[in-house]
Amino acid sequence: MAAAKLTNLPLMQTLIPQLMCPSDNGNPIHQTNLAPYYAPSPIHPGAKTSYDFITENAPTQSGVSQPYGEYNYANVWKTLNPEQKYAFGENSTTTLVQVRDGTSNTLFFGEQTFQVYNGWHAGWGYRLWVQQGITPGYLQLPAGVTLSYAINVWYGVPTTTPTLGKLANWAYPGSLHTGGCNFAMGDGSVKFVTENVAPALLYDASRISDSKGPALD
Numbered sequence: 001m002a003a004a005k006l007t008n009l010p011l012m013q014t015l016i017p018q019l020m021c022p023s024d025n026g027n028p029i030h031q032t033n034l035a036p037y038y039a040p041s042p043i044h045p046g047a048k049t050s051y052d053f054i055t056e057n058a059p060t061q062s063g064v065s066q067p068y069g070e071y072n073y074a075n076v077w078k079t080l081n082p083e084q085k086y087a088f089g090e091n092s093t094t095t096l097v098q099v100r101d102g103t104s105n106t107l108f109f110g111e112q113t114f115q116v117y118n119g120w121h122a123g124w125g126y127r128l129w130v131q132q133g134i135t136p137g138y139l140q141l142p143a144g145v146t147l148s149y150a151i152n153v154w155y156g157v158p159t160t161t162p163t164l165g166k167l168a169n170w171a172y173p174g175s176l177h178t179g180g181c182n183f184a185m186g187d188g189s190v191k192f193v194t195e196n197v198a199p200a201l202l203y204d205a206s207r208i209s210d211s212k213g214p215a216l217d
Contacts, residue, residue: 012040012125013047019124021050023176024115026165030123037129044181048114049124050175051184054206055108055133056080057127057149057171070132083210087186088133094208096186098116103186107206110134110173111181115163117155119170136183137203149173150202151195151199152180171203183216191216 015028030039030046039046055070056077070076070089077089087094087108099106112134114121119130138148152174154162167174175181180194185207193202193216204212 008125009040009044011125013045014125015047016124019049019051019113021175021177024050024114024165025176028114030120034120039128039130040123040126042085046123046126048121050111051109051115052112052122053133054086054110055088055135055171055184056084056086056206057132057135072089083207085208086206087208090132098208098210099186101207101211104189105213105215106186106208107136107183107202108186109184110136111175111183112172113165113167113174113176115166116170116172117166117168121170130170134204135172136173136199137201138199141160148199150199151193151197152179 008148013029020028028048030048032039032042033047034046035042035044057070075090077085077092082100084099085092085094085098087099087106096103112121122133124132135149138150149169149172151172153168153172154164154166155168165176173181173183174195177192179196180192182191183191185191197216201214201216204210204214205216
């Protein structure tokens with residue numbers, strides 16, 4: 001196993017054009033100085049991807065919110081009720097039969113820019129700190145605080161000047177396409193969703209079986 005891992009490390013720096021949005025002129029590489037948190041190793045840089053899994057970031061269990069679920073809790077996907085689950089999560093086992101909202105209504109993959117303020121973008125062939133996927137919609141935080149995860153949010157902390165192409169957070173959806181970004185649905189179709197879509201609709205479209213499945217056209 002150790003030999004196999006060492007053999008794969010150099011592959012992680014390979015840029016794959018099919019996984020890179022041609023509109024994004026940001027840096028597509030995690031440099032070696034970012035290891036061990038964001039790059040594969042101190043001698044192996046990592047190649048980013050423009051497209052990532054849609055995952056749950058703030059599940060609620062027994063009425064208690066767990067902010068940044070995939071970030072803070074191991075295997076949290078398996079502990080959620082069916083109506084709370086997204087298609088993907090750590091060690092997820094979703095089948096198409098479980099997507100009761102309809103595969104044409106459910107977000108499976110999303111788009112993200114190479115540059116973010118908080119955290120770092122994901123690599124296509126490895127997962128490290130805060131590289132657990134994209135969470136469209138919003139997070140329900142303790143004390144009734146709601147954090148919007150809308151499309152194309154170009155700022156970090158409140159004092160940061162917005163910079164086009166640099167998303168607020170590691171899990172925000174967005175792109176340098178004018179006015180929105182692309183999502184791949186469960187049926188394999190691709191939809192361009194505008195940045196004006198309400199976070200609540202994105203949230204509902206991300207869950208596979210919450211009986212909502214809103215239209216995003």
